[in-house]
Amino acid sequence: MMRKENMIIKHTRIIALDTIEMVLENEYISQNAVPGQFLHLLLTGHMLRRPISIAQVNKQENTVTILFKVVGEGTRTLASNSIGSTINALGPSGNGFPLEPNAHSTALIIGGGIGIPPLYYLANELTKKKINIVSVLGFQSKDYVFYENKFKQLGRSIIVTNDGSYGEKGFVTNVLDQIGAFDCFYSCGPLPMLKAITTQLKDIPGYISLEERMGCGVGACFACVIPAVPSGGYKKICHDGPVFHTKEVQLS
Amino acid sequence: MSLAVELPGLSLKNPIMPASGCFGFGREYSEFYDLNRLGAIIMKAATKQARFGNQTPRVAETAAGMLNAIGLQNPGVDKIIENEVPFLANYATPIIANIAGSTLEEYKEVASAFNAVKEVAALELNISCPNVKEGGIQFGTDPEMAAKVTSVVKESSNLPVYVKLSPNVVDIVAMAKAVEQAGADGLSMINTVTGMQIHLPSKQPLLANQTGGLSGPAIKPIAIRMIYEVKQCVSLPIIGMGGITTAIDVLEFLLAGASAVAVGTANFQNPFACTEIIEELPNTLQTYGFASVKDAIGEGIK
Ligand SMILES: Cc1cc2nc3c(=O)[nH]c(=O)nc-3n(C[C@H](O)[C@H](O)[C@H](O)COP(=O)(O)OP(=O)(O)OC[C@H]3O[C@@H](n4cnc5c(N)ncnc54)[C@H](O)[C@@H]3O)c2cc1C
Ligand SMILES: Cc1cc2nc3c(=O)[nH]c(=O)nc-3n(C[C@H](O)[C@H](O)[C@H](O)COP(=O)(O)O)c2cc1C
Numbered sequence: 228m229m230r231k232e233n234m235i236i237k238h239t240r241i242i243a244l245d246t247i248e249m250v251l252e253n254e255y256i257s258q259n260a261v262p263g264q265f266l267h268l269l270l271t272g273h274m275l276r277r278p279i280s281i282a283q284v285n286k287q288e289n290t291v292t293i294l295f296k297v298v299g300e301g302t303r304t305l306a307s308n309s310i311g312s313t314i315n316a317l318g319p320s321g322n323g324f325p326l327e328p329n330a331h332s333t334a335l336i337i338g339g340g341i342g343i344p345p346l347y348y349l350a351n352e353l354t355k356k357k358i359n360i361v362s363v364l365g366f367q368s369k370d371y372v373f374y375e376n377k378f379k380q381l382g383r384s385i386i387v388t389n390d391g392s393y394g395e396k397g398f399v400t401n402v403l404d405q406i407g408a409f410d411c412f413y414s415c416g417p418l419p420m421l422k423a424i425t426t427q428l429k430d431i432p433g434y435i436s437l438e439e440r441m442g443c444g445v446g447a448c449f450a451c452v453i454p455a456v457p458s459g460g461y462k463k464i465c466h467d468g469p470v471f472h473t474k475e476v477q478l479s
Numbered sequence: 480m481s482l483a484v485e486l487p488g489l490s491l492k493n494p495i496m497p498a499s500g501c502f503g504f505g506r507e508y509s510e511f512y513d514l515n516r517l518g519a520i521i522m523k524a525a526t527k528q529a530r531f532g533n534q535t536p537r538v539a540e541t542a543a544g545m546l547n548a549i550g551l552q553n554p555g556v557d558k559i560i561e562n563e564v565p566f567l568a569n570y571a572t573p574i575i576a577n578i579a580g581s582t583l584e585e586y587k588e589v590a591s592a593f594n595a596v597k598e599v600a601a602l603e604l605n606i607s608c609p610n611v612k613e614g615g616i617q618f619g620t621d622p623e624m625a626a627k628v629t630s631v632v633k634e635s636s637n638l639p640v641y642v643k644l645s646p647n648v649v650d651i652v653a654m655a656k657a658v659e660q661a662g663a664d665g666l667s668m669i670n671t672v673t674g675m676q677i678h679l680p681s682k683q684p685l686l687a688n689q690t691g692g693l694s695g696p697a698i699k700p701i702a703i704r705m706i707y708e709v710k711q712c713v714s715l716p717i718i719g720m721g722g723i724t725t726a727i728d729v730l731e732f733l734l735a736g737a738s739a740v741a742v743g744t745a746n747f748q749n750p751f752a753c754t755e756i757i758e759e760l761p762n763t764l765q766t767y768g769f770a771s772v773k774d775a776i777g778e779g780i781k
Contacts, residue, residue, distance in 0.1 A: 228510060231750055274695050275540045275747060301540075317750065440536040442547065443747040445510075447503035449523075449552045450538040454531075461531060461552070466507070479534075 229320050229445065232256055233313045234266075237290060239306075244370040245297045246341070247306050248282075254289045256318045262349035263323030263436055263470040266293065267444035269315040270304045277301045278441055278465070280415075281319065282344035283351065291318075294344040294373065317444055321469050324349050324413055324434050330357040332410040336378075337399050337424055339365045339416020345436055346415055347374055350381045361385075361406055365416065369393035400427055418478060425473045433473045439464045453477070480761040481771040484518075484739055486716050487664040488601045488639035489573050491518040491739055494772050495729070495757050498720050498743030499524060499577035499603060499643075500549065504563035505570075511750045514570045516757060521741060522563065524579040524605050527588050529555040534687035539676045544695030544722070545744055546674050548688035551579050551608070556592045564598050573600035575641070578632070581611040586628050587635045594636040602638050603718075604629065604663075607645040607670045607692075619645035619670070622657035629661035639664035641718060644709075646701055647673050655709040666709065667718040667741070669702045695744040696722040703735045710736025710777055724752065726759035730767060734779030 234251035242248045256266070260281050267276040283292040297306050308314060324345075334353055338346045343364055350360050360382040366372045369392035378384040385402050386394030395402055399416075400423045414424050415436035425435065442450035446466025454477040455462045462468060462476060482493035496519040497508070504522055505514055514520065532552030539546045553559065556578075567574050576593045580586040586604070593599045606619035606628055618624045629642055642658040644651060646669040655666060671692025678685035702721025710717060719737025723729060724745040732740045745752035760772075769775045 231511070269748060273540060274543065274545050274744065275538070440538050442538045442545070443501075443507070443750075445507045445750060447507040448501060448538075448547070448747065449503075449532060449549050450535070450547065452532070452535065452537075452552065460529075 243373040250290050250292050252290050257289045257291050260319035261323035264319040267317040280345035282347050296341040324470050333359040335409040335412040336362040337414040339420040342416030354381045363399045365399040422478045436469045493518040494739035496741050498741035501743035512754050517572050519573040521575040524551050524577045525556040525559050527585045539685045544697035546691030548686045548691035556589045568598040575601045575603050577603040579605040579608050583631050587631050590632040590635040602640045604642045622653050626657040626661035629658045633662040641665040641667045643667035645670045651705045652712045655713045659713045665716045669721045698722050707735040726756050726763040733775040736777045
């Protein structure tokens with residue numbers, strides 16, 4: 228269950244261009260978070276909280292790691308917080324990725340840019356369950372690449388950059404036929420990428436994590452909705468997601 | 480200290496209630512605190528049929544506020560009565576049903592549906608909706624149409640009706656007088672102020688609906704001014720809202736003439752906004768020399 232908690236910044240580090248890794252200490256959130264959940268962070272001077280995924284958890288040290296890209300005023304404020312200061316969070320928010328496949332099956336992880344963070348926590352948990360993972364990670368260019376070695380420690384990893392400045396050139400969808408057989412996939416990234424993937428892999432069970440501008444972040448305001456299929460109606464991304472089965476929602 | 484207030488159809492243990500559309504049907508916030516602590520609960524707008532609402536993005540942040548264009552997404556009045564009212568009926572907190580429509584007939588049907596539900600204590604009439612039969616002019620920007628919809632709803636229901644005024648008008652007093660004459664039992668004010676934000680990367684309006692309603696602290700002075708003006712010209716009790724985040728804000732609304740208040744956008748920043756305000760309010764009243772909520776109502780008007 229989500230709570231309103233204060234988190235203490237233990238550590239921050241620049242891991243790529245405009246991209247920051249921040250370690251936050253809070254017992255309740257670290258002990259209860261599962262992969263795919265997010266924090267809804269209150270930032271000084273901002274009316275609306277900012278959703279940021281949980282990228283790793285250390286239950287011994289009661290810490291949660293987030294990775295974020297500075298793209299606007301809110302993330303700039305977040306980045307300016309110093310070690311030892313406190314950030315208010317609602318969390319752990321939303322529903323995580325089902326850790327569905329059986330041991331020894333293979334899961335494909337496909338991440339695009341700043342959609343990669345929740346997949347790192349997921350990849351760790353899948354590995355603990357003896358599931359083989361293969362990761363395909365897409366970035367704009369070499370300067371934005373992060374966590375390559377961390378993913379490599381968990382299994383085969385392919386890096387793709389749009390401009391070809393590092394790894395394979397193109398989009399993550401260009402390399403999917405190099406992977407071989409896999410039983411299911413998990414993905415998070417920009418909407419065009421998710422659309423391409425769910426079309427290309429439509430016969431394979433998959434889970435995607437979605438982004439939308441949020442209001443309350445708890446399911447009350449109906450800001451972040453997505454059409455549901457086949458039931459009709461809608462799902463609330465903050466409350467029913469952000470993770471959905473690919474067959475549950477209609478990507479527009 | 481007494482926080483209690485009596486309004487038509489509503490005995491409130493305190494004057495604080497969540498605003499319509501900012502609290503869903505209570506379920507989500509009931510995981511943070513006991514809803515019995517609230518003075519009342521105003522449900523999200525109900526229409527006759529289920530409505531999916533607008534395309535996303537539906538919200539944008541602004542300086543000291545936010546824009547929203549949810550588009551009255553709701554499951555329809557029958558589903559609300561079947562699935563949502565029974566949940567809220569578990570609490571000893573009066574339920575106010577917010578109703579919306581795009582024709583007079585729709586308002587009438589939604590109002591009659593709630594009239595049959597004993598757990599609903601009052602109606603809040605959202606008139607900031609386009610009238611599709613009158614060229615899309617909002618019911619809430621034309622005194623005659625506002626009066627018409629008020630009397631139609633009054634005829635369809637025995638419940639007290641609080642008409643929620645739109646601030647997007649030149650003469651708020653004229654609107655208030657029109658609905659008072661049409662039989663309103665109270666006023667709710669203010670709804671959101673129409674605004675727009677341009678998204679620089681795309682050079683286009685950010686919200687899919689282009690325009691949205693501005694809420695939050697940015698609109699508080701507008702709400703205070705309108706309540707202050709209206710209070711002097713009509714005798715209806717007022718539920719005030721618009722940018723309330725603290726007990727001090729509540730006192731300002733009481734002084735301007737509100738008898739109770741609703742808290743909207745503040746819930747998004749702090750899910751405990753309503754209960755923290757309820758806890759702070761006695762001290763705030765005392766600091767400014769008031770022995771009860773009632774003592775402060777309208778005291779700003781000399
Ligand atoms: C469930 C979820 C998980 C996320 N996880 C991460 C993560 O791990 N790392 C990361 O860097 N980013 C993540 N994002 C995106 C992140 O929330 C936005 O980049 C951030 O809110 C931008 O805020 P800003 O003030 O810097 O930018 P601005 O563009 O100035 O923000 C203005 C408003 O738009 C909203 N907004 C802008 N872009 C997005 C977006 N992509 N998604 C949702 N709201 C947006 C902001 O919250 C704010 O209300 C996630 C988004 C969601 C929905
Ligand atoms: C996301 C959102 C949804 C809203 N939905 C409704 C609604 O369904 N019916 C209504 O009468 N007012 C609705 N409102 C208006 C609020 O009830 C309130 O009048 C307004 O937001 C001003 O108060 P605030 O500044 O405290 O939010 C909504 C406001 C927001 C922010």
